[in-house]
Amino acid sequence: MQEDIHATMVAIGDRAKQAAGELARTPTEARDAALRAAAAAIREGREAIAAANARDMEAGRAKGLTAAMLDRLHLTDARIEAMAKGLGDIAALPDPVGRPLAEWMRPNGLVIQRVAVPLGVIGIIYESRPNVTADAGGLCLKSGNAAILRGGSESFHSSSAIMECLRKGLAEAGLSADCIQMVPTTDRAAVGEMLRLTGAIDVIVPRGGKSLIERVIAESRIPLFQHLEGICHTYVDGAADLEMARQIVINAKMRRPGICGATETLLVDRNVAGTHLPAIVKDLLEAGCEVRGDRTTEAVDERVLAATEDDWSTEYLDAIISVKVVDGVDEAVAHVNRYGSRHTDAIVTEDAEAAERFLSGVDSAIALHNASTQFADGGEFGMGAEIGISTGKLHARGPVGVEQLCTYKYVVRGAGQVRPG
Template sequence: MSYTGAAMNVETKPVEDVVTIVAALGRRAKAAAAALRNAATEAKNRALVEAARLIRAEKAAILAANARDIEAARAAGMRSALQDRLLLNEARIEGMAKGLDDIVALPDPVGAEIERWQRPNGLAISRVRVPIGVIGVIYEARPNVTADAGALCIKSGNVVVLRGGSDSFHSSRSIVELLRRALETAGLPEDCVQLVPTTDRAAVGELLKAMDWLDLIVPRGGRSLIDRVTQESRVPVLRHYDGICHVYVDRDADAGMARDLVANAKMRRVSVCGAAETLLIDRAALDTHLGPVLARLHELGCEVRGDAEVRKRDAKALPATEKDWRTEYLEPIISVATVDGVAGAIRHIATYGSQHTEAIVTDNQATADRFLKEVDSAIVMHNASTQFADGGEFGLGAEIGISTNRMHARGPVGLVELTTYKNVVRGKGTLRP
């Protein structure tokens, strides 16, 4: 199947065509799944090595495709932060290829024995990791998801069907072509990675009810996409909602560390889900720590929205509203709230957080331990930037997303999290009485 044709137009493609397209994807996915599920690690790694080579060799073609997407996004008035998510450059393309290299170096989870035990009747029972099956990934503006999801699924033995957003269609299509070429070179079915070849939103609805061939759906995007998938899907969903990430600066924090860490957590890259959106400042640290932290943020071009105590100490701060505490800006804006110590920080996060990533800055180990124990988020950090909320930084090679689910997987979803297990029972003609 080739993806070199023009994207289908939402206004001109009838719904029945979308139904046919998605059904065909499902047939090919199921056919490819058996081969990939039983593929040797060496074959999967060979495909990924070739994919990394092709991404580097064909970076000019990827950049040209991305330029088409960026041009359309600008013409449509897309916000600059979202354009940053969409943008590819040579460094980001190298990052994609490096992510594939890292996945090659990781152990293959498929076939690994999780545990084994013996029953009094002689039965030997073990649990062995196996692929989930066929995974659908629905995402919006980040074309690097195409490479990350494709590579993680290949290595974990899962077929993946990608439905990228219309904003990143040309970029995603160019990357999928390379992944499919690499699979063919390695002797694996190219249909192990497929891209929904239409921007028609009706295709999402078809994926959400594809219970007969999809085993899991992973949505990556804004709140409206996550809400729609969660509410409508008949297929199990692995999701995260907003990345309303907090940094709490404690009275016992090193002031220089707090200044640098908050600046990095917010401003290193404002468009990622691990970017800090709210700064919590210990009331006891207002007159010692707040000034240097906000001065650095202002210097970097960050808008500050603060409560009354913050605005008393920072003439540049704008008033924060209740809505600010619940907002994932994905822009150079941060809300700043005064809290009464670590207990106040924990309460604020419990009230307004999205259970994604939270960090405490303190030299008091007991305070840090309380924060790490009592904050109920997928990722909790001590004296580290929230921007480390990333599968690559966790040593997973890449991620298919950050899960805020409580079932199956939580935090960065890498190779192991893309497997389930089966129970293997060995007997000796054992009969149940």
């Protein structure tokens, strides 16, 4: 069986490499046509997708998946439509391939241009979110990259149904089916094989839980776009508007607690602990959120549980939040940089100076002022969709959209120049 998986993955990699070379030369119109056709296929096949998702949901409940994991797995009518719309939005984006990034002329007359080109083959490894199949496949196609998708066993039937729609889109546009391939097995050995395809895959993007990403980081021989955790913070400053703070905090935590942009720790300036903290804590508790706080927060409401040191560095991905009172923006920044994951952190304040101090001080891929951390999303950034969020500092940081899925090359045009001896 291991030999079969090895052979399967090598063959997938070889086909992807071949397709990537062809795709890099494919005109924008063909790639956009494939995306629009795939969007239409998703809308036409929504019943089949929903039926496949129902199988995955039933198996997930039987397996004992948490409510947060089931939420990520579930494809409602609205989420199926969002996938289709996302593909259409990606098609409408400007073509990132071939765009000039810089141009200059040397004294000897050479014209040097830095031009965006596809990365090549992108491998995406993900768990329970079947919508990643459409988002990742669409973004790779738009940016001229071949994609190898390896979804988790929890979402296998849903992802397979979505993959069928992507294949229809490719076929209708006259593009090779090898431009987007899905690993046809749920065997975990396929992940290990994928991480060793150094001659075929140019970058790996893992999307999933901490254990998956830790495994990919430890085993991959291929460069990564990744974030390990989304330990996101919202800091309510001493100059925060109370009503704004209440709305932002409840949205940042409870809109969808299981996503990586959900706030996990709330920091509150001591100067407004008496006025803002009780109302915000009450809002969270009444929304069904478990609150774990420091001693000041515990004193606000008897339902607040005592926070431990581990809570400050925990990604709950659930309706749980840790709350700490701090002495101003500098302590808030220090806390974020010590316990956070360099993902997404927000400040709520009417003080412009405090806002700038926070925004420049936190070492985060995304820093927000007076907005919910749940805006940490490529679609919300106008990227059409995202393949993931990277907290690294090399090549791509923050939401990874079509532009970030390109590298560049230098094109030099001359008129017979030779380099003097």
